[in-house]
Amino acid sequence: MAEILVLVDHVEGTPKKASYELLTLARTLGEASAVVLGKGATQAADKVGAYGPAKVYVSEAAELSDFLVGPKAAVLAQLVADKSPAAVLIPSNAEGKEIAARLAVKTGSGLLTDAVGVSAELVAEQQIFGGAVAVQSKVATGTPIITVRPNSTAPVEQPSSPEIEQVSATFSEADKAAKVVESVVEAKGGRPDLGEASIVVSGGRGMGNAENFSIVEALADSLGAAVGASRAATDAGWYPHQNQVGQTGRTVSPQLYVAVGISGAIQHRAGMQTSKTIVAINKDPEAPIFELADFGLVGDLFTVVPQLTEEITKRKG
Amino acid sequence: MNIVVLVKQVPDTWAERKLKADDKTLDRASVDVVMNEIDEYAVEEALKIKEAGEGEVTILTMGPERAVETIRKALSMGADKAVHLVDDALAGSDAVQTSYALAKVLETLEYDLLICGSEATDSRMSIMAALLAERTGKPQLSGARKVTVEGGNVTIERQTDNGYDVVQAATPAIVSVVEKINEPRYPSFKGIMAAKSKPLTTLSIADAGIEAGQVGLAAAPSQVVEFANKPPRQAGQIVKDEGDGGSKVAEYLASQKIV
Numbered sequence: 021m022a023e024i025l026v027l028v029d030h031v032e033g034t035p036k037k038a039s040y041e042l043l044t045l046a047r048t049l050g051e052a053s054a055v056v057l058g059k060g061a062t063q064a065a066d067k068v069g070a071y072g073p074a075k076v077y078v079s080e081a082a083e084l085s086d087f088l089v090g091p092k093a094a095v096l097a098q099l100v101a102d103k104s105p106a107a108v109l110i111p112s113n114a115e116g117k118e119i120a121a122r123l124a125v126k127t128g129s130g131l132l133t134d135a136v137g138v139s140a141e142l143v144a145e146q147q148i149f150g151g152a153v154a155v156q157s158k159v160a161t162g163t164p165i166i167t168v169r170p171n172s173t174a175p176v177e178q179p180s181s182p183e184i185e186q187v188s189a190t191f192s193e194a195d196k197a198a199k200v201v202e203s204v205v206e207a208k209g210g211r212p213d214l215g216e217a218s219i220v221v222s223g224g225r226g227m228g229n230a231e232n233f234s235i236v237e238a239l240a241d242s243l244g245a246a247v248g249a250s251r252a253a254t255d256a257g258w259y260p261h262q263n264q265v266g267q268t269g270r271t272v273s274p275q276l277y278v279a280v281g282i283s284g285a286i287q288h289r290a291g292m293q294t295s296k297t298i299v300a301i302n303k304d305p306e307a308p309i310f311e312l313a314d315f316g317l318v319g320d321l322f323t324v325v326p327q328l329t330e331e332i333t334k335r336k337g
Numbered sequence: 338m339n340i341v342v343l344v345k346q347v348p349d350t351w352a353e354r355k356l357k358a359d360d361k362t363l364d365r366a367s368v369d370v371v372m373n374e375i376d377e378y379a380v381e382e383a384l385k386i387k388e389a390g391e392g393e394v395t396i397l398t399m400g401p402e403r404a405v406e407t408i409r410k411a412l413s414m415g416a417d418k419a420v421h422l423v424d425d426a427l428a429g430s431d432a433v434q435t436s437y438a439l440a441k442v443l444e445t446l447e448y449d450l451l452i453c454g455s456e457a458t459d460s461r462m463s464i465m466a467a468l469l470a471e472r473t474g475k476p477q478l479s480g481a482r483k484v485t486v487e488g489g490n491v492t493i494e495r496q497t498d499n500g501y502d503v504v505q506a507a508t509p510a511i512v513s514v515v516e517k518i519n520e521p522r523y524p525s526f527k528g529i530m531a532a533k534s535k536p537l538t539t540l541s542i543a544d545a546g547i548e549a550g551q552v553g554l555a556a557a558p559s560q561v562v563e564f565a566n567k568p569p570r571q572a573g574q575i576v577k578d579e580g581d582g583g584s585k586v587a588e589y590l591a592s593q594k595i596v
């Protein structure tokens with residue numbers, strides 16, 4: 021069976037859910053191999069065995085964490101040359117897409133980004149123009165390199181005892197051109213990752229100030245959701261920039277998106293309009309967010325949201 | 338410090354965007370077009386860096402004839418000159434091919450910094466800085482919400498999923514910016530008048546040494562097999578709060594089996 025390489029996205033040894041989704045998807049396309057890179061890779065390699073890879077390629081070379089993107093693309097390029105996989109699957113987040121881009125150039129291959137599905141013939145489905153058009157695309161040159169959005173497949177466990185192979189990589193000067201001198205964590209911890217959460221609750225300018233975001237957080241916690249924000253809210257300093265949803269923030273595609281005090285500007289929609297179900301709470305009946313809401317509530321968020329939170333907590337018992 | 342800014346012309350995101358039935362490429366002719374919004378921030382950042390020292394800002398665009406309108410806008414903001422790569426042979430090029438063509442033009446320009454936007458609103462790929470860094474061998478400083486140039490070094494704050502990374506490289510470097518970085522200026526009347534006489538070089542693929550067989554739809558390494566327009570999202574139920582709004586939302590979520 022053809023080998024399918026999956027780049028595992030992990031945070032210091034803990035794989036993200038998207039990695040398990042990709043391993044599950046890869047098993048439908050051929051024989052899945054996981055590629056785990058950077059600090060904590062050995063730890064992450066142990067965990068991915070639950071999702072059925074036949075092999076795990078590991079490298080903890082310091083360059084992988086010390087320099088931006090280039091070294092990761094270099095290891096993958098080396099694996100593509102050595103193993104001739106049928107395809108490479110990479111999680112579609114900012115870094116994943118950039119790794120894929122450099123890999124495409126290094127290997128002379130075609131690249132498809134933001135797939136929401138991949139067929140056995142390696143045809144990828146993409147949704148473009150805010151979900152208005154569904155496109156089926158394929159790679160015509162080289163090794164298909166496909167980045168796949170989180171929440172595209174449900175992860176299914178399949179315990180395996182993969183063979184673990186240490187990869188020794190060599191890096192060019194160009195791979196090591198951009199040095200990461202510091203990594204600063206700003207996000208609030210404890211809630212699901214915005215990009216992967218199946219429910220996202222976002223607050224906008226209607227929240228009024230930073231303290232009031234606790235109203236959105238309480239609703240999010242009752243639903244087990246991640247918290248997002250509009251640009252108006254992040255620019256005002258009410259919530260961290262990392263939580264911005266939209267064109268220049270994160271793109272989310274959860275089962276449920278709740279927009280609280282958000283008008284629904286086109287740049288905000290760009291990041292959330294492919295959500296499965298959209299609920300909007302806004303006091304202005306003319307707010308454009310209602311055009312795409314499956315359920316819209318016209319009302320004051322300061323009374324509606326606490327009541328909703330209480331109701332959900334009650335129902336969940 | 339000489340800076341090249343990549344500016345793309347894109348369909349207005351408010352307009353209905355379509356793929357053409359025949360060759361399955363973006364219909365760029367029948368829609369209103371604008372400068373890719375984030376590219377205004379790229380131009381602004383270049384102008385600010387230039388104004389703090391000296392040097393020239395050059396706009397580089399690959400796109401059809403009418404992209405000249407967008408180039409003029411960048412010039413009216415204050416850029417010094419522009420290069421427009423335009424050739425029918427380029428139509429339908431994908432991102433990987435576009436990076437090849439732009440890299441070819443870059444070989445003919447001298448620059449300490451290349452600045453582009455983080456994402457084009459039509460393709461939404463956010464990979465041009467990475468593609469060009471790989472092609473040119475220059476450092477990739479992408480996703481910057483802050484750029485500091487000191488001597489021969491550029492340092493950026495790169496937004497990450499849980500904070501930011503401080504990333505550093507020597508010039509010449511390739512930077513992409515997000516909209517947090519600045520507030521773009523509006524072209525002044527004087528700027529608009531001055532833009533009309535600023536140098537604009539038009540290049541064909543032959544002028545830039547681009548091989549015809551490497552670009553365009555037929556040679557594209559990624560290809561659209563088919564597409565389907567989906568029915569627009571229908572607005573759902575809209576309910577006015579009568580004191581039980583929160584419960585109404587909870588009922589809806591329960592009816593959808595979400596809670």
Ligand SMILES: Cc1cc2nc3c(=O)[nH]c(=O)nc-3n(C[C@H](O)[C@H](O)[C@H](O)COP(=O)(O)OP(=O)(O)OC[C@H]3O[C@@H](n4cnc5c(N)ncnc54)[C@H](O)[C@@H]3O)c2cc1C
Nearest residue numbers: 224225226250251252266267268269281283288303304321
């Ligand atoms: C280059 C560029 C990139 C951008 N990228 C993004 C992006 O990534 N993400 C993003 O979100 N935006 C982005 N924007 C900004 C976007 O254009 C809007 O300005 C922004 O989304 C507005 O945020 P908002 O909806 O919270 O604020 P507003 O538009 O001011 O809306 C606030 C809403 O809250 C409602 N409200 C107020 N009080 C209450 C109350 N008590 N109860 C209920 N409702 C209430 C109001 O009726 C109103 O509809 C970008 C803009 C540019 C130019």
Ligand SMILES: Nc1ncnc2c1ncn2[C@@H]1O[C@H](COP(=O)(O)O)[C@@H](O)[C@H]1O
Nearest residue numbers: 343344399453454456457462463464465
């Ligand atoms: N055809 C083009 N001409 C000039 N610049 C471009 C072109 N395509 C992309 N860019 C630049 O690359 C950035 C990112 O685009 P993308 O990777 O396509 O999302 C844009 O903001 C532009 O600055």
